[in-house]
Amino acid sequence: MSVTATYPTAALDLDTDVLVLGGGPAGTWAALSAARAGARVVLADKGFCGTSGATAPSGTGVWYVPPDAERRQAAYLSRDALGGHLADRRWSMRVLELTHASIELLAERGYPFPHDDRGAPAHGSLQGPEYMRLMRKLVKGAGVRVLDHSPALELLVDGDGAAAGARGVRRQRGDDWVVRAGAVVIATGGCAFLSRALGCNVLTGDGLLMAAELGAAFSGMEFSNAYAISPAFASVTKTLLYKWATFTEPGGEPIPGAASQGGRSVIARWLAKGPVYAQLDKAEPSLRESMREAQPNFFVPFDRVGIDPFTQRFPVTLRLEGTVRGTGGLRIVGDDCATTVPGLFAAGDAATRELICGGFTGGGSHNAAWAISSGQWAGAGAADHGRRVRAGAGTTRVAAAAGTVALREGRAAAFSPEAVIRQVQDEVFPFETNYFRSGDKLGDSLGRLDGLWASLRTADAASRDEAVRAREAAAMTAVARWMYRSALARTETRGMHRREDHPQADPAQLHHVLSGGLDEVWTTPSSPLTRPQAELAA
Amino acid sequence: MIELVSAERCTGCNICVSVCPTNVFDAAPKGVAGGLPAIARGQDCQTCFMCELYCPEDALYVAPEADQPVLVDEPTLVRAGLMGGYRAAIGWTRDTAARRRIDSTFRLIKGF
Numbered sequence: 001m002s003v004t005a006t007y008p009t010a011a012l013d014l015d016t017d018v019l020v021l022g023g024g025p026a027g028t029w030a031a032l033s034a035a036r037a038g039a040r041v042v043l044a045d046k047g048f049c050g051t052s053g054a055t056a057p058s059g060t061g062v063w064y065v066p067p068d069a070e071r072r073q074a075a076y077l078s079r080d081a082l083g084g085h086l087a088d089r090r091w092s093m094r095v096l097e098l099t100h101a102s103i104e105l106l107a108e109r110g111y112p113f114p115h116d117d118r119g120a121p122a123h124g125s126l127q128g129p130e131y132m133r134l135m136r137k138l139v140k141g142a143g144v145r146v147l148d149h150s151p152a153l154e155l156l157v158d159g160d161g162a163a164a165g166a167r168g169v170r171r172q173r174g175d176d177w178v179v180r181a182g183a184v185v186i187a188t189g190g191c192a193f194l195s196r197a198l199g200c201n202v203l204t205g206d207g208l209l210m211a212a213e214l215g216a217a218f219s220g221m222e223f224s225n226a227y228a229i230s231p232a233f234a235s236v237t238k239t240l241l242y243k244w245a246t247f248t249e250p251g252g253e254p255i256p257g258a259a260s261q262g263g264r265s266v267i268a269r270w271l272a273k274g275p276v277y278a279q280l281d282k283a284e285p286s287l288r289e290s291m292r293e294a295q296p297n298f299f300v301p302f303d304r305v306g307i308d309p310f311t312q313r314f315p316v317t318l319r320l321e322g323t324v325r326g327t328g329g330l331r332i333v334g335d336d337c338a339t340t341v342p343g344l345f346a347a348g349d350a351a352t353r354e355l356i357c358g359g360f361t362g363g364g365s366h367n368a369a370w371a372i373s374s375g376q377w378a379g380a381g382a383a384d385h386g387r388r389v390r391a392g393a394g395t396t397r398v399a400a401a402a403g404t405v406a407l408r409e410g411r412a413a414a415f416s417p418e419a420v421i422r423q424v425q426d427e428v429f430p431f432e433t434n435y436f437r438s439g440d441k442l443g444d445s446l447g448r449l450d451g452l453w454a455s456l457r458t459a460d461a462a463s464r465d466e467a468v469r470a471r472e473a474a475a476m477t478a479v480a481r482w483m484y485r486s487a488l489a490r491t492e493t494r495g496m497h498r499r500e501d502h503p504q505a506d507p508a509q510l511h512h513v514l515s516g517g518l519d520e521v522w523t524t525p526s527s528p529l530t531r532p533q534a535e536l537a538a
Numbered sequence: 539m540i541e542l543v544s545a546e547r548c549t550g551c552n553i554c555v556s557v558c559p560t561n562v563f564d565a566a567p568k569g570v571a572g573g574l575p576a577i578a579r580g581q582d583c584q585t586c587f588m589c590e591l592y593c594p595e596d597a598l599y600v601a602p603e604a605d606q607p608v609l610v611d612e613p614t615l616v617r618a619g620l621m622g623g624y625r626a627a628i629g630w631t632r633d634t635a636a637r638r639r640i641d642s643t644f645r646l647i648k649g650f
């Protein structure tokens with residue numbers, strides 16, 4: 001491609017203080033807080049802000065804890081050991097505080113919270129469709145310009161290496177957009193590798209690739225192998241109600257040790273051999289209506305195929321949710337959720353959540369709280385940075401396109417996104433590589449993924465029609481490489497990262513694994529975490 | 539995956555085209571009486587059911603099978619109460635609005 005592509009112009013060309021990429025909870029809270037801080041804000045989503053992303057169709061329990069020191073300490077400690085002691089107490093308390101206040105705000109703005117059996121408002125759960133419909137309304141009400149069906153393809157970078165906006169396509173109009181911005185928030189969610197887990201097929205790690213192209217670093221990418229239970233035929237990876245399930249082998253015998261919580265790996269081992277069935281037979285009849293009321297989406301697949309999950313067995317599977325309900329993501333280096341790249345901020349699943357979950361999933365509560373809190377910090381940080389940059393530089397600032405694979409001229413023919421996607425899935429879906437890890441399997445897989453990346457690197461730019469899919473394929477390839485390189489570096493078992501060849505936690509590895517790089521993927525340990533005894537007491 | 543845009547119910551408002559996160563539909567042709575959005579990229583459907591929730595006419599049906607298309611029969615779905623059933627369950631129809639406040643997660647999870 002020519003110089004015009006590197007200094008892009010587009011059908012829609014905007015100039016703003018803050019550009020938010022992604023319109024899930026993290027992106028919408030970021031946009032709100034940036035607007036509240038007085039910044040001009042544009043939000044671009046690949047899909048539709050309000051229905052797109054993991055939360056909208058799924059709904060989330062929220063880490064909502066009233067301001068009571070003992071209860072908050074208990075909340076912090078509840079996942080500390082599961083997370084391999086990698087979480088940070090100060091960050092956990094900040095998140096609990098801001099999440100609590102934000103849920104109160106949602107109540108004020110009209111979220112229809114129910115009342116519990118004593119008549120008190122119940123604030124611990126958000127129904128996805130309701131929540132995200134409200135977030136869209138609040139964002140629009142705050143004057144944010146929302147671009148739907150406008151996937152970002154690449155970031156723009158200024159002369160000093162700082163983030164200066166992004167470029168993408170408007171896929172329903174067949175043209176493109178450029179937004180020049182003083183700061184950018186990456187809120188594009190995690191990477192679930194197109195596994196068809198609920199709401200997750202828009203989540204292919206695009207923002208992680210774009211950030212890495214500016215040199216951003218990651219943390220905790222080894223904690224990226226969250227698998228969620230769903231009926232074998234369906235997308236609904238809602239897992240809470242499996243607490244009341246018995247898991248059985250085809251003959252109907254209960255599988256020893258199989259459980260949704262604390263026995264999911266047993267399910268994985270059996271699924272590797274054959275079908276596994278579930279039935280919610282431990283749910284008292286009196287609880288069944290509450291389950292329907294709490295999670296209407298859970299029952300949609302069953303009602304549609306005519307299965308009564310309380311009285312009938314149904315086949316289940318595990319779908320990879322990667323970093324969506326895993327934990328790794330862009331490394332955060334400030335209280336404002338700044339990344340290692342100037343002008344670039346990260347929030348929600350795109351940012352590392354180790355600060356509050358350590359190496360364990362944040363499913364059920366922490367993830368939603370993290371999106372709400374990190375979103376607002378990133379939005380405020382970006383507003384501050386963006387307005388300062390724009391006041392200084394005016395309109396003369398350089399903004400060059402920073403994308404690589406699938407966007408620039410190459411020596412070989414353009415690659416087939418579908419073929420690359422299948423190749424990556426073959427490396428990351430299998431339990432024997434990703435769930436139960438070992439040095440030799442990870443190494444082999446990484447070798448193939450590195451080779452795949454090298455071939456993408458030499459390929460020509462994708463056609464306009466295929467650009468989005470090609471970038472998704474490239475991002476999935478890149479994410480898989482940061483994942484497995486980090487998984488190789490952590491030669492122990494900690495949090496959700498299980499090494500069959502290193503089954504114990506190693507006290508000498510109480511650190512984060514940082515990673516990054518495109519052609520050469522690197523990892524390095526953070527400095528060791530010190531853990532004052534005071535935070536372990538109580 | 540999305541299997542049905544009911545010709546009988548659809549008014550061609552194109553809301554589903556806007557709200558589908560994975561851009562499965564092509565818009566109904568403008569100015570053509572009875573024109574419907576087309577399921578143009580069905581294989582991209584992520585079976586999230588969001589289009590159904592936003593369809594004011596309950597004209598859409600997303601089969602729960604996530605990995606491959608299946609055949610559906612509209613009269614059977616209507617008789618079984620499945621068209622619009624999910625929208626009613628979350629309280630997004632006029633008659634069911636009270637259901638917007640019935641989330642009873644608090645009975646299933648003990649807070650801190």
Ligand SMILES: Cc1cc2nc3c(=O)[nH]c(=O)nc-3n(C[C@H](O)[C@H](O)[C@H](O)COP(=O)(O)OP(=O)(O)OC[C@H]3O[C@@H](n4cnc5c(N)ncnc54)[C@H](O)[C@@H]3O)c2cc1C
Pocket residue numbers: 021022023024025026027044045046047048049052053054055056058059060061062063150151152153187188189190197198199200202203204206207236237238321324325347348349350362363364365366367368369371559
């Ligand atoms: C089935 C399920 C159940 C869950 N239950 C819980 C729970 O009970 N409690 C809990 O805490 N968490 C839960 N989670 C996790 C929670 O949903 C996520 O942590 C949360 O959605 C993260 O918010 P986010 O805004 O970072 O990402 P998302 O909500 O995934 O939003 C990301 C957005 O970015 C957009 N995007 C992606 N790529 C691009 C691009 N290139 N350009 C522009 N936009 C882009 C997407 O379209 C999407 O709208 C659950 C997840 C699933 C899948």
